[in-house]
């Protein structure tokens with residue numbers, strides 16, 4: 001299966017996928033990495049792995065619609081079976097989501113604590129267990145059909161950074177396991193089994 005990964009930051013989730021894809025039996029390949037800004041570690045990780053990259057920066061376009069269309073066209077050029085948004089901090093349009101089956105990873109147990117501050121909001125709420133969620137992106141913010149979740153205990157002395165770091169360890173393992181399984185077996189979306197790519201692609 002051909003995967004395009006979208007990133008906005010450090011790209012440790014991307015790195016976990018790149019490492020997994022180095023094993024041919026994994027069944028998936030990161031064919032390109034896209035970002036909404038230049039100069040980030042996520043793009044450097046792709047460069048080091050020899051994976052092509054592209055950048056679509058919102059401020060380079062006259063409207064959000066133009067940006068979104070340009071991003072989608074750049075993604076399409078790599079003919080992905082699956083798009084994985086891994087720490088990509090922009091929302092994409094319904095048109096984008098119609099063109100590509102898109103998964104996103106979120107550092108909380110959806111539907112709890114959606115948005116930009118999952119770990120902070122979980123900590124402020126005082127929950128004892130939070131975690132990470134992989135879901136199919138839909139028109140809402142962190143609302144799409146859930147594909148996988150992993151729980152993470154909140155420690156007495158956690159701050160936002162320590163909690164998020166521990167969530168990310170579990171998040172990366174969940175992402176790698178689930179994307180590999182989807183690449184090999186397909187995925188059920190709205191009750192329909194969707195087969196994607198396959199190792200031959």
Ligand code: GRF
Pocket residue numbers: 007008009010011012013014042086087088105106107168171
């Ligand atoms: C992840 O926790 C992701 O869920 C969140 O931001 C973090 C990105 O980490 N939205 P990285 O860029 O993969 O290291």
